[in-house]
Amino acid sequence: MGKSQKKKAMRRHNQCAFPIRIFPKGLASASGNIQKKTEAILPIIQKMQGTDAADRKWACVAVSNLIQNDPSTRRLLQGKNIVGALITRLTDSEEEVVVEALGALRNLCIDGGYDICAEMYNKSILVPLRTFVPKVSTTLSQYLEGAKSAPENAQKLVYEFADNLITVLWCLSETSNKALTAINEMKLTPFLMSFLAARDKIPLAPVTAAAQCLYVLTDDNYPAIADVRSDGGYIACLMSIINPDENSSMPNGKPAAECTDPRSVTLRVLASGILRNISPIPPPSAASAIDIDQDIVLPQLQPVISSISLVDASASALQLISQQESTPDIEKLSLKHAPKSDHKSSAEIELERLESQLRTVQLALEILTGACATLPDPEPEPDAPSGPAGDGEGDDDDEDIAEDNDNDDELPPDMDMAVDDTAMDTSTPGTTQALPPLVQPLLALIQPTTLSFPPLAAPSPHPPTTSALSAIHVAALECLNNIFLSLARSGASIDAAGGRAVWEAVWAALGVVGTQTGLGQERRRAMWEVAVGVLWGVASVCRGSLDPNPDHVQALMALCDDASAAVDTEAQLRVKCIGTLECLAMSPAASSVQANATIATYLLSMLPSAATPVSPAGTEPMLQAAASLIDIYSDEGAPWDVNFRGGAYLEKLVGAVDGVKKAVRAIDRRKEGGRELRRRGEEVRDNLIAFIEYRRQLRL
Structure with missing residues (x-):
């Protein structure tokens, strides 16, 4: 079972400096006709290149x-080189045009994703952005030194511009290694930290954006990590965000500890994530003696994930949506009229506030997922210098099964009959002991709500809330996956009742999610993919305590069959399903013998044979199936061993050996992950041969 890796945080949409609503539902509300849409956007393109600054x-x-919530219009605009046109406007002679162009680019980054960000980078957006950073920094310093001298509107404009600028830089840094390298060269750490240091004097929006950008930049990116580590003042500032002084205050004038703005919680979460990214903190900083995960991440973030009820959040969202729909939209505008300002209703404001709270929980889960992944991946063993990568070993053909049963040689007592993940115990006992208290709040967060997974026939009444809820469910499962992976590899155990409670909670969530597929249902699939990893971990920790439910067994088999062996991620899904089935097959209950036979028959079908020399499941799942069969039947005294003897499994395993050998020889070490897969394949092959000899010697 593999660790769930840290994911990039979902980007939240934010209006530009002067949010204007031209159509209530974008161009999609006017017509679904592509030609009409194209005709409608032509005046926009023309005005952007016009001579009148007001038109631009x-x-x-x-x-x-x-572009908001209308991908088809965004694609049409992109086809008209809207990205290049907006980047050109960043050097416009009119300041207000520059502000609006940057706001539009920000929204394109957020709504368009990595493809548009890559297009922006390729069209040299960083050239004008580099000039903005020192200008914003200088203006911010002037405001902080004498804020009274600048008009309030001017300050607001600068802070909103800074928010947009930082968000674009944050999005670009996630685009590619080239973009990240270019942004590293800009040395943004002092610029971003200046916002965090002045958080009690400026609005929270640019402060939070700066923290988010720094969090992304310090994620496995040594130049940014080194920059933050190099200044003790930066670390002290981050620590003060997490543990605010009693006398510190936020922009609203309230003490920092009493600030109820959800962004203040987000800021603390981000500060925790940044400190985790740069850990271990080197001396002479006082924070160097702190265990970041134990003393900061867990105490700070566990209350965040425990503080929200997704059921209540979903109900509140539905109520606000109903309230919003009952309010008539008095603005009916067309492209012929000048845009008017967008005064948001109280329902819209509350929905955005709710989404912000949900995204903060998602962010906390993302950071906790990394904290829960306490085990390093096992280092692949070096290959013997016996030949070029991908070639077979010369002694493979000599590892044949003896045809007679008169061999009385006994196996060495330390013969490893199966590939055992728990043998690679490199966990930190203290961390593992601290993880179980997280389980209960995580189980609450994986349960879908009414808005989490709307059916295909009934799209979500509020896509942002649906996106946030489903993302939280997946992120909570990723945390659970890493928790139980850590427990399994450390040899720790939980009581049978607790294990069954987690097992049933995960299946209950999957029952609500269902197996519906199609466009827009990708999160349903993600739920299953991550949940199976959790099930494998729970089953491993509670091996022998879970009675196999026939419905669960069939569901795992169906999911395994549905995965494509040709896709690496799908192969991993199959491996998880097989590992979970293996654990279920080892239930000591008398009623489980039939389930054991069902699972064994299914696993045997994945092995090569004379009739099917190549496994239909793919190499990696086939190796897992072989290893699982060895594990299941390594104890001839187990109650389910009757299936092995009565089903002639030994003969079937003998018939699979040649196919396993050929599959292992065919693994190309030059491919990504090929070296480790080859090592594992050789181990499974050797164990299979030894296991067959062992069972033959038993003469049962």
């Missing part, structure tokens, strides 16, 4: 609004 500003605002 209007066009930037229009683009910013039209």
Whole structure:
């Protein structure tokens, strides 16, 4: 079972400096006809390149609004080189046009994803952005030194511009290694930390954006990590965000400890994540003696994930949606009229606030997922220098099964009959002991709500809330996956009742998710993929305590069959399913003997044979199936061993040996992961041969 890796945080949409609504539902509400849409956006493109500054500003605002929740319009605009046009406007002679162009680019980054960010980078967006950083930094310093001298509107404009600038840089840093390298060269750490240091004097929006950007930059990126580590003041600032002084205050004038703005919670979560990213903190900082995970991440983030009820959040969202729909939209505008300001209703404001709270929980789960992944991946053993990568070993053909049963040689007492993950115990006992208290709040977060997974026939009434809820369910499962992986590899155990409770809770969540597939249902699939890893971990820790439910067995088999052996991620899904089935097959209950036979027959079908020399399941799942069969029947005294003898499994395993050998020889070490897979394949092959000899010697 593999660790769930840290995921990039979901980007949240934010309006640009002057949010304007041109159409209530974008161009999609006007017509579904592509030709009409194309005709409608032409005036926007023309005005953006016009001589009138007011028209250029209007066009930037229009683009910013039209891309929201309307991918088809965004693609049409992209086809008209809207990215290049907006980047050109970043050097416009009118300041307001620059502000609106950057706001539109920000929204394109958030709504368009990595492809548009890559296009921006390729069209040299960093050239003008580099000039903005020192200008914003200088203006911010002037405001902090004498805020009274600048008009309030001017300050608001600068802070919103800074928010947009930082968000674009954050999104670009996730685009590619080339973009990240270019952003590293900009040395943004002092710029970003200046916002965090001034958090009690400026609005929270740019402060949170700066923290988010720094969190992304310090994620496995040594230049940014070194920059933060190099200044003790930076670390002290981050520590003060987590543990605010009694006298510190936020921009609203309230003490920091009493601030109820959800972004203040987000800021603390991000500070915890940044400290985790840069750990271990080197001396002479006082924080160097702190265990970041134990003393900061877990105490700070466990209350965050425990503080929200997703059922209540879903109900509140539905109520706000109903309230919003009952309020008539008094603005009926067209492209012929100048845009008017967008005064959000109280329902819209509350929905955005709710989404912000949900995204903060998602972010906390993302950081906890990394904290729960306490085990390093096993280092692959070096290959013997016997030949070029991908070639077979010369002694493979000599490892044949003896045809007679008169061999009385006994196996060495330390013969490893199966590939055992628990043998690679490199965990930190203290961390493992601290993880189980997280399980209960995580189980609450994996249970879907009414808004989490709407059916294909009934799209979500509020996609942002649905996206946030489903992301939380998946992130909570990823945390659970790493927790139980850590427990399994450390040899730790939990009581049978607790294990069964987790097992049933995961299946209950999957029962609500269902198996519906199709466009827009990708999160359902993600739930199953991560949940099977959790099930494998729970079954491993509670091996022998879980009675196999026939419905669960059939569901795991169906999911395994549905996965494509040709895709690496799907092969991993099959491996998880097989590992879980293996654990279920080893239940000592008398009623489980039939389930054992069902599972064994299924696993045997994945092995090569004379009739099917190549496994239909793929190499990696086939190796897992072979290893699982060895594990299941390594104890001839087990009650389910009657199936092995009565089903002639030994003969079937003998018939699979040649196919296993050929599959192992065919593994190309030059491919990504090939070296480790080859090592594992050789181990399974050797264990299979030894296991067959062992069973023959038993003469049962």
